[in-house]
Amino acid sequence: MTQRVAIMILVLLVIGLLVCYVLKFKDWKQQRIHQDIEKKLKRYPIVQAAWEKAEAKQYNIPGLTETRMMVPETGENELCQWMTPQGLAFSQDFVFISAYCYDHQHHSVIHVLDRETGQPIKLLILPKRPHVGGLVYDTKRELLWLTITGSATGRVAALRLIDILADTSEATGQPITYWLTTDLLEIPQASYLTQNNDQLVSGNFTLKGEGQLTFYLLPTIAEMKTAIRRKDKIQPTVTMSRKTPDKIQGVAFYGHYLLASRSYGPYTSELLVSERDSPSRILKRIKFPPYLEQIVVVEDRLAVLFESGAVAYREKANPVLANVLLLDLATLLHANKRSKKIAATKNSRTPQDDHCCS
Template sequence: MARKMGKLKFALIGIVIAGILTLVLFTKNGKIERLTFAEETNTEASLGSLDELKEGLSDYPELYRAAFEEDGIDPEDNIFIIPGMDATLTLHHEHEEADICTTMTPQGLAVNKDYLFISAYCQTKEHNSVIYVLEKKSGSFIKEIVLDGIPHAGGLAYDNNHELLWVTSEKGDTAQVITLSLKDIEAYDFADSAEPITYTDSIELPDIKRASTITVHGDDLYVAHFDDEETSVMHRYLISTTEDEDGKEVHALDTGKSTEEAYPDDVDKIGKEIQGLAFYREKLMLSRSAGRKKDSTLLSFDRLKETENFTDKNASTEITMPSYLEQIAVVGKQLYILFESGAYPYRAHGNPSIDRVLRVEIDSLFAE
């Protein structure tokens, strides 16, 4: 009897240990939320110091030179801490009440003259997606914008002509973009309302499989679909202002047609695994990444020569980047670069893991 009790005891201990290890593994991989006592979005760096970041980026000479060796520029002026990587104040998606998320994963990036916008989704899908708003000059965190539901929010684009922030989303199985007016963004206060922000417009995109990333160039919105197995597409839509049936001014992507859905004016071919796109003068830049096992790539194309095919064979320049490269954004002569490796589920896998947005001079980055 004693021997049986001993075996049972060891069996129970084994089950408990296995349960603990499983819990740790699932937490580490972002499958479940971590325990936290935080009550607001964290604003401090979640990973190492600037010196540790510089050491990690030393294996990427083009990026290192542009970020840290620009004459007359303090390297700290070229980095922006991504908030919320340890704790983000948002809504619990099911219970619709304020809650802290510990698995937010950054995806989209946009910049205007005053702000940096960074979108993120909850890895466990328990919490509403958010957009972090940072002051452009200082990099200080201003607030989080809580979105309606759990969109991946893989792309952001700021439209200076209409003072709108475009955000990729989905409606069921249909790709979608939504807009937030700058006026509404500045007035929004989640701590006061505990409700998601109201969208200015929402437009379905039936002709593209998924709206993975976007950019605004002139009067056009470009929407690309991420495909990790084969070449994909980039759609171009003309942004216009019109009135709906009630006489309300709305923003449309298909002049003269429905304001609730849009079809592209042009379709270009792009390579696989594209996470971001941005224009600089007459060049198109595409960011590529797919997991932890491969370096990312920043590709540059001469748009004057290539008007329909932006696949690898036509790239004029390729720059190797750390893994988990996400969206890029151009402002003037500067390129802002976002990685998702600062998110808790990925931070043990990056090469290195990066919890900052990097800003570089484009000409320095592509200098020979």
């Protein structure tokens, strides 16, 4: 055996050992994350069971301890340690997580993750400082819709997927440009967002008293392009509106059910289950950890986002969840024995209520 061959064999052995070490380290890290989340969910047995049933799938939320942003005026990098996650959306290939700066010193952002691996791909810097409490990916139109700040009414913006993929705002500090913006009439603000076929669905958060959930029929992509070219106003048509309970942070549709996250402050959150046409008539309440934000139905799973990992809430929250969790919907909806069914009075209860989601 020549010296050259021996060196090559040694190099290959070292590479093989390094690969084994990296793989084992990744497995160990995943096990630690799994154990940590499992421990934090012990007080929420239905959530824990649904997470385990969904193969303990989770995504780490980026930028919670610091988000590095270029300042276009100076060309220097600046750290924001107050990014607070709010909105969540899924496309076929990507996961989108929006966040705003709690102390309002930096622009709001959207993190783009690889859906398969969970690895961050890029950071979109948004114009100004909207709360971005709601995101939804419109597969048919290849648009990412997001809630932004309106004046006495709800307001949303849209980003094209091709523009998201080509964006360089993370490197330049220059915010991405919205493809379009439009008002959502009949609600005082757009606090959260989802989609129901060709309808955008948005509602307003209320600390006390009822909120409002409103459905808006969207124009086709061809109609949108024509309106943009002509500089015409794009105005989604209101199709219906429903009342909601207070403290609603997000909604999602699953079959004939409407799911809503209800949360405020460092207290136990709830997942509310109702018929999709009657969001105020709650069929089931499921206890969740505090600071539950947007929820998204992803096939037969429910993706849930918490803001408790943000610096602003970390000391108040117990437990702290710096992850997007995927939960098995069948486990959530069929867990009748551990969930609390609600009826206003005995007279208002129907036989169907006692078999909700079973």
